[in-house]
Amino acid sequence: MPKSTLTARDAGLRACRAVLPALLGAIVAAGPLGAQNAPNLEPAATALYPGRTVELAEVLADPNDLWTTPEDLTRINDFVLKPEGACLDDLCVPVRQDEDSELFVRRQERGWFNVSGLARRLGQAYVHDPETETWSFAAVPVVLASTLESARAPDFELLDKDGVRRRLSDFRGRKVAIVTWASW
Amino acid sequence: MAQDTGGLEVVRPIYEKAGVTFTALVDPQHTVSSLYRLVNVPMGIWIDEQGNIVRPPEVAYVAKMALGSVAVDGEAYTAALRDWVAKGAESEFALTPEEIRQRVTTARHDADTFVERADAAFRLGAHFKAAGDEARANRYWDLAQELNPDSWNYHRQDWSFLPTMAETMQRFTSKVREVSEGGGVYYAPNELSNPDAEENARRALERAAAAPERQEPPR
Numbered sequence: 125m126p127k128s129t130l131t132a133r134d135a136g137l138r139a140c141r142a143v144l145p146a147l148l149g150a151i152v153a154a155g156p157l158g159a160q161n162a163p164n165l166e167p168a169a170t171a172l173y174p175g176r177t178v179e180l181a182e183v184l185a186d187p188n189d190l191w192t193t194p195e196d197l198t199r200i201n202d203f204v205l206k207p208e209g210a211c212l213d214d215l216c217v218p219v220r221q222d223e224d225s226e227l228f229v230r231r232q233e234r235g236w237f238n239v240s241g242l243a244r245r246l247g248q249a250y251v252h253d254p255e256t257e258t259w260s261f262a263a264v265p266v267v268l269a270s271t272l273e274s275a276r277a278p279d280f281e282l283l284d285k286d287g288v289r290r291r292l293s294d295f296r297g298r299k300v301a302i303v304t305w306a307s308w
Numbered sequence: 309m310a311q312d313t314g315g316l317e318v319v320r321p322i323y324e325k326a327g328v329t330f331t332a333l334v335d336p337q338h339t340v341s342s343l344y345r346l347v348n349v350p351m352g353i354w355i356d357e358q359g360n361i362v363r364p365p366e367v368a369y370v371a372k373m374a375l376g377s378v379a380v381d382g383e384a385y386t387a388a389l390r391d392w393v394a395k396g397a398e399s400e401f402a403l404t405p406e407e408i409r410q411r412v413t414t415a416r417h418d419a420d421t422f423v424e425r426a427d428a429a430f431r432l433g434a435h436f437k438a439a440g441d442e443a444r445a446n447r448y449w450d451l452a453q454e455l456n457p458d459s460w461n462y463h464r465q466d467w468s469f470l471p472t473m474a475e476t477m478q479r480f481t482s483k484v485r486e487v488s489e490g491g492g493v494y495y496a497p498n499e500l501s502n503p504d505a506e507e508n509a510r511r512a513l514e515r516a517a518a519a520p521e522r523q524e525p526p527r
Contacts, residue, residue: 172431174342249424251432251451253444260432260448262424263342275362275408277355278343282309283316285323285332293359295331299396300355301389303368304335304346306311306461307318308468308476 169257171200171239175280183257184229184236190252190259191229191236200239201264210242215266217245309333311341311349313434313465337434341461342427348460348495352385354392354402362392362402364411366498385498426456437469460494 168183169190178199184191194205203210209218210227219227219237227238227245240259243250249262263278271278277300281291292300310319315336323332340346344353344365352368355361369382392399403411433448449466456462467479484494 170435172337172428172435174427174431175337175339177337177435249421249428251425251428251448253432253436253448256441256444258432258435260428260435262428265424268343273409275360275405277353277359277361279359280339280343282333282335282339285316285320285328285334287316290331290333292355295355296359297357299357299393302309302340302353302355304309304311304340304349304351306349306464307314307322308312308464 169259171196172258172260173201174263175282176200184231187254189241190239192239194235194237197237197239197242201261203242205235205237210237212264212267217242309335309340311335311338311346311461311465313338313437315438336438337431338461338465341459342431345423346461347456347458354389356396356402361408362397364403364408367495368498370495422455426452426454426459426462429455430459430462434465 169180169192171178171180171190171192176199178196180192180196182193182196192200197210198204201212203212203217205211205219205221205228206216207221209216211217217227219225221228221235224230227241229236229238239261240250240252242248243261246264246266248264251260252258253260268278277292279291279293281289284290310322310333312319312334313336316334319334335341338346346365348367350368350370351365352363353361353365354363369385388399388401392401396402429448430452433445433452436442436448437445449462452459452462453466463483464480467476470476470479487494
């Protein structure tokens, strides 16, 4: 993880404070975030999700939450931001988008989504390494529970020994026995 | 499927030496353990042609674990697996949706926020390990093991990086002893084991203990 992440963010913040103090103050008064929410244009954060490592080019600076673009929300956990809320198939978490809310804000004429806030709403565990801005999320409990309780096997993609990507769902039509082992 | 932070580099030579003919996967972030809540190896999951689970995760092949030695009882497990391959849903070893729901629901109630946070912490540690950031890897693997001390995968993957094999084995055997003395088990028994498995395993361990130190076969 590059050490430059923090430095770049600090520089971005300072520049932003110098140029737009009055405007920022006005936005902050209305929003749930602190003053430090200029987008980080340096590789800002990394999000881990079971089976995925997602590098995020832009996030809002916030020591407590991970704010990404709506597109990056989908890259992280497949949720899609729609007018009715953040949705995964039939599951939708209502998100107010006409004004700043706990899960959504507008900054610099763009929308930003609170991925860790959504996790709290869903009871989804996460661990955050603040120095490298790396966020590791567990599976979404309601999704995991519904697949397991309906006995649907959660899908995944891994490399085989020859480096070829293989998905569990590629094996539809055949019986599959998964057996784990380890070198340790 | 290898639950192995070392990735292909570590795993491929073992697959090649074994000459495997089945689909042989590597899972450096233990993703499948996250998704299926696996806490040890080897564990098995059976999935039918439609992508439905017919046997949820359970210990596969192993009959008994005693202080650093594993007794493998593959016959009963393999026989059950062959029976299911031949008979499908008619096999006595294919569970009904209701039986699966019961097992999964029980497992879910046992899981709690600590277990979920441990999962996130373990993958964070694995991420730093892969990036060569040992200090952070250790910090989050320690956290994972504190939050979910029941996951042998976390302990053993971590201890595999101790400087010597002797230290790895020492940590492992002392943990197994500690758990056993507390009335716990290293491998939760599955229902596929031969009823005589425990006795067979005890004998196998005695034989192993009586045998001279195992030598590598000459090349």
